[in-house]
Amino acid sequence: MTIHPEIAKILATLPAPDGSPLNPEAMRAGEAAQVAPLEERRPLHAVQDAMAVTASGEVPVRIYTPVEADAYGVLVYFHGGAFFLGSLETHDHVARALAKESGYKVISVGYRLAPEAAFPAGLDDCYGVVRWAAAQGGSLGWDGKNLAVAGDSSGGNYVAAVTAKAHDDGFASISHQVLFYPSLDLDFDVNRYASLRENAEGYGLETAALLPFNAFYLQSGADPADPLVSPIKRMDLTGLPPALIITAEHDPLRDEGELYGLRLREAGVDAAVSRYERANHGFVQNFSWIPEFYGAIEETAAFLNGGAGLKGGAGLNGGTAQ
Template identity: 75%
Template sequence: MPLHPDIAKALATLPPPPPGPLDPVAMRAAEEAQVPPVAGRLPLHAVEDATAGEVPVRIYTPDEAGTHGLLIYFHGGAFFLGSLDTHDHVARSLAKATGLKVVSVGYRRAPEHAFPAGLDDCYAVVRWAAANGESLGWDGTTLAVAGDSSGGTFAAAVAATAHDDGFDRITHQVLYYPSLDLDFDPGRYPSLRENAVGYGLETAGLKPFNAFYLDSGADPADPRVSPIKRADLGGLPPALIVTAEYDPMRDEGELYGRRLKDAGVEATVIRYPGANHGFVQHFSWIPDYHRVFEETAAFLRGAS
């Protein structure tokens, strides 16, 4: 189907990117300026800011139940954008739809913090959550990791790191249009060519947007950076991979799903027609796309 008309309308209003190199400080400020006030956000039973060790987290409790399963969420933003605030609405929607307590992670970002600082923070919070389950009100069942875009990179890498460490408590991984191959040669996947221009995230922008991360020491050949480079995907948690029809990174997510299945891992891949990269963050107010949260909840219930 064609690009969803509401998405097309929004993209048509975007100004051209400013000339010159990317300015992380200015781009973050512009992103934060779009965050709605707390009064306008989806209400939940409780939302509190805390720290997991030294890592800032925001904990979302959906209802009054005494215990819950846990979902650890990593926001997207090309490893240098995004925050607890810019993705607050995503975490709220996940908590509401799944009934899980969501722990959103304010990991360290490039370029101020070199690889693997952000990944280390994400993994540390998962281990912290498992170790502090009683105080968090964890019911001892679901311990899922989830992320969108570069947050999906972290979710996949955390699941693999945990497996390698013999930490077997992660029950699910949820990857929304994940960035799984940071080798951005446009010849690698058809979607890099088919969706190169006109859909928000453009293929030519992938290298400059990820340059802060790669220049900080993240090697695209390292499976912690490009999870699709991992030779053996066996033994990883069941995966839900959500892709968007008009996303340059669509095909790497779908290939990862096939490789997981080939390795004997339960993997569900859902392509959202008419959607572009970032639709969970930017366009989940569209009913056709808001159902991603219900489908996530169904996956988390069915793959446990």
């Protein structure tokens, strides 16, 4: 199907890539300038900034409490941004929506970014906050049962890597994982996945930009052959928590996300893959104001709360939505 007309309007305004070197500071400033003012954000019962004390040091977090309750499921969220962009602010609206729809207490992680912080600093921060959340369960009001991790794009990469680390460490508290259009294979050979060719140009994220955008992370010591860098390369996926993988039809990264879901199911993991037609990479962050794309948030909430069925995506789970 063709790209959604509202997305097409925005894409038409974007300047063509000119090959200039990427400037992280300027790009971060550009993102910050687009963040909605506080008074325009979705209200919740409470939103507070805190510092999580972890094995890798103190990590800034933002804690979203949807309503007043005795206990909550907890969702730890890792923002996207090719490992060098994104912040607590740029993804504040995503965290608020997830908290509202799921009823979970959401903890968004302000992990360290490349190139200033070398691999595995960001990954260690994300994993450390998950362990901190479990350890601080009483003060967070955690129900002791539901501890989920979620992330978009490079944040989805961290979700897969964190669940793998937790499994290998014998940390069994993670109950769910949600990956929004994840970047799971940092070997950017265009012949590896058909979507890298089918969606190479014209949909916002372009295949030719994948290597330069991820270069800050790779040049900081992240080896694409390492399963903690390219989680799809992990040989044994057994024992990982149930997964929901959201992909976008017009995304170069579509096929690696869907292949990961297939491999999880082959390993005996309860995993559902949901492709959103007419969507592009980043649609949860950029276009969730379009009703059919807000379905990804609602679908995530249903998954976290044990609901059946898909809200808005096309199930790719062997033809059956689970």
